[in-house]
Amino acid sequence: MSDRTFEACDLLIEAGFVVPVVPHGVVLEDHAVAVTAGRIVAILPLAEARMRFAPRETVSRPDAALIPGMVNAHTHNPMTLLRGVADDLPLKVWLQQHIWPIEGAVIGPDFVADGITLAIAEMLRGGTTCVNENYFFPDVQAATYKRHGFRARVGLPVIDFPTAWAASDDEYFEKAGEVHDQWRDDALIATAFAPHAPYTVNDANFERVRMLSDQLDVPVHLHLHETAQEVEQSLEKHGQRPIARLDRLGLVNDRLIAIHMTQLTEAEIHLCAERGVSVVHCPESNLKLASGFCPACALEHAGVTLAVGTDGCASNNDLDMFSETRTAALLAKAVAQDAAALDAFSALRAATLGGAKAIGFDDRIGSIEPGKEADLVCVDLSALETQPLHHVVSQLIYATGRQQVSDVWIAGKAKLRQRVLVEMDIDGVIANARQWRERIAGIRLS
Numbered sequence: 052m053s054d055r056t057f058e059a060c061d062l063l064i065e066a067g068f069v070v071p072v073v074p075h076g077v078v079l080e081d082h083a084v085a086v087t088a089g090r091i092v093a094i095l096p097l098a099e100a101r102m103r104f105a106p107r108e109t110v111s112r113p114d115a116a117l118i119p120g121m122v123n124a125h126t127h128n129p130m131t132l133l134r135g136v137a138d139d140l141p142l143k144v145w146l147q148q149h150i151w152p153i154e155g156a157v158i159g160p161d162f163v164a165d166g167i168t169l170a171i172a173e174m175l176r177g178g179t180t181c182v183n184e185n186y187f188f189p190d191v192q193a194a195t196y197k198r199h200g201f202r203a204r205v206g207l208p209v210i211d212f213p214t215a216w217a218a219s220d221d222e223y224f225e226k227a228g229e230v231h232d233q234w235r236d237d238a239l240i241a242t243a244f245a246p247h248a249p250y251t252v253n254d255a256n257f258e259r260v261r262m263l264s265d266q267l268d269v270p271v272h273l274h275l276h277e278t279a280q281e282v283e284q285s286l287e288k289h290g291q292r293p294i295a296r297l298d299r300l301g302l303v304n305d306r307l308i309a310i311h312m313t314q315l316t317e318a319e320i321h322l323c324a325e326r327g328v329s330v331v332h333c334p335e336s337n338l339k340l341a342s343g344f345c346p347a348c349a350l351e352h353a354g355v356t357l358a359v360g361t362d363g364c365a366s367n368n369d370l371d372m373f374s375e376t377r378t379a380a381l382l383a384k385a386v387a388q389d390a391a392a393l394d395a396f397s398a399l400r401a402a403t404l405g406g407a408k409a410i411g412f413d414d415r416i417g418s419i420e421p422g423k424e425a426d427l428v429c430v431d432l433s434a435l436e437t438q439p440l441h442h443v444v445s446q447l448i449y450a451t452g453r454q455q456v457s458d459v460w461i462a463g464k465a466k467l468r469q470r471v472l473v474e475m476d477i478d479g480v481i482a483n484a485r486q487w488r489e490r491i492a493g494i495r496l497s
């Protein structure tokens with residue numbers, strides 16, 4: 052009889068490879084990750100894990116890499132219902148003649164809840180476990196993410212004109228305060244101010260955003276320097292580039308999550324680094340809308356926190372963080388004219404820990420470390436598309452498709468098992484999406 056005492060744990064994930072992201076550049080072969088009460092308690096060699104733990108559940112994936120859940124640091128997920136509704140058009144025509152009129156006819160709690168539900172199913176099957184959301188009806192966003200146990204920072208919208216969400220400046224801020232109060236202590240959901248963009252928000256509203264974000268200690272999630280035209284218009288109207296204007300208004304600081312940033316001078320890159328601004332790179336949206344190129348490598352070298360986002364499905368047209376991260380890595384090399392720019396490990400870090408840092412969740416998620424919450428993803432590398440396996444992280448960034456994601460956990464709860472969604476009725480989600488297609492087609496015909 053053995054006198055060895057085992058330590059209890061809820062879950063032991065045994066993986067062929069563990070890529071913890073911290074420390075940087077490390078791949079642990081034949082390791083296990085032990086999880087208890089939703090948190091990572093240990094990362095250790097397989098043989099040691101089996102000697103130490105008596106898990107309630109063991110998941111063994113000898114052909115898989117275990118990575119931190121990916122953080123999609125900029126999306127408009129209700130717009131998943133607008134996937135493919137208008138493509139191959141210039142930004143202004145796309146937005147003003149297609150997206151805004153359709154949104155005007157359909158936007159409301161049902162559209163937001165159904166679009167986010169479709170997005171959650173897609174994200175889970177693609178290894179994404181956390182999202183930085185930017186849309187209207189943040190109350191519905193928060194409730195929908197919570198219902199599905201999905202981690203999110205939801206945006207509290209601010210825009211200069213009336214929408215279905217709010218009719219006046221005061222109403223935007225009142226409702227923002229209410230939603231923030233409702234979710235302030237939640238384990239999965241948090242809020243951020245989401246003033247739409249410099250060209251749709253006036254100085255007075257930006258000042259209110261700054262004051263309240265300081266007071267409530269929440270980030271500011273903002274489209275910024277997306278196109279050359281945005282910068283030109285700002286120069287004409289305000290006599291300043293958008294970043295300079297935001298700096299005058301006190302918003303260029305470590306609360307700022309700047310989305311896109313395709314138009315940047317050397318001095319602006321250094322200002323972002325100095326002030327602790329995070330930049331979310333959305334390469335596929337920028338390419339599709341011909342917006343410009345984010346200098347991802349220069350930002351990273353300057354010390355700016357770099358994250359990856361898909362943007363909404365109306366301009367991407369998917370929520371695939373594997374493809375987005377690959378595009379980010381490839382584009383960074385082209386823009387920097389340097390094949391060493393944004394190497395595979397750095398790209399993976401941007402898609403995980405970078406996103407977590409940008410949205411202020413890095414104390415909880417973004418890497419596989421003891422004490423962090425168990426937002427974890429198993430990627431099956433046995434497929435012929437990722438053979439032979441010379442270099443795990445190269446394979447993950449340059450050769451792996453999201454369909455190779457086998458299992459997903461958020462805070463230690465299984466969300467995807469062997470590619471099957473645990474708590475979601477996928478047929479129901481698809482049937483609902485089909486109904487929206489009919490409804491939107493009806494609007495376009497009328």
Ligand SMILES: [Zn+2]
Binds near residue numbers: 127310362363
């Ligand atoms: Zn966007």
